[in-house]
Amino acid sequence: VMGNQTEKEELGRATWKFLHTMMARYPETPTESERKSLKDFMMLFSTLYPCGECATHFNKLITTYPPQTSSRVAASQWLCAMHNNVNERLKKPLFDCNGIEARYPCGCEDEKIE
Numbered sequence: 001v002m003g004n005q006t007e008k009e010e011l012g013r014a015t016w017k018f019l020h021t022m023m024a025r026y027p028e029t030p031t032e033s034e035r036k037s038l039k040d041f042m043m044l045f046s047t048l049y050p051c052g053e054c055a056t057h058f059n060k061l062i063t064t065y066p067p068q069t070s071s072r073v074a075a076s077q078w079l080c081a082m083h084n085n086v087n088e089r090l091k092k093p094l095f096d097c098n099g100i101e102a103r104y105p106c107g108c109e110d111e112k113i114e
């Protein structure tokens, strides 16, 4: 259990960055197998995230609003909405989800996002 606020926030920022970047690189037309991987990944992530209270809340949240895996846009918008739900609970400002994919470049060779 993490009791340090600064560490909890750092972990949160790093994790959100990773998750949003993963969605920005998710295939535009995923296969059934890729769709299952994303869904399974998010559900497992929500049970293993190393901040107990965060994990409990997030697991409930994404059980209510299951991961949208049909396309890059669907997945990115879904995660943006989930992050905004957490922002709201923590009384943080909401984020504008328009054009979110381009805001999370990965530094990958195949960087270009259509």
Ligand code: FAD
Binding pocket: 008, 009, 010, 011, 012, 013, 014, 015, 016, 020, 049, 053, 054, 055, 057, 058, 079, 080, 081, 082, 083, 084, 086, 087, 090, 092, 094, 095, 100
């Ligand atoms: P963060 O929320 O970490 O966001 C980082 C940056 O992402 C922002 O500066 C902004 O540029 C961008 N951003 C903001 N909103 C969005 C969005 N909707 N879509 C895309 N980009 C966005 N902390 C708790 O105290 N209690 C909890 O229950 C809790 N649950 C969490 C659950 C998960 C799954 C994660 C990953 C983190 C959780 N955290 C929780 C941590 C918390 O969400 C923040 O990461 C932390 O408080 C640091 O906040 P921040 O203001 O730096 O911005």
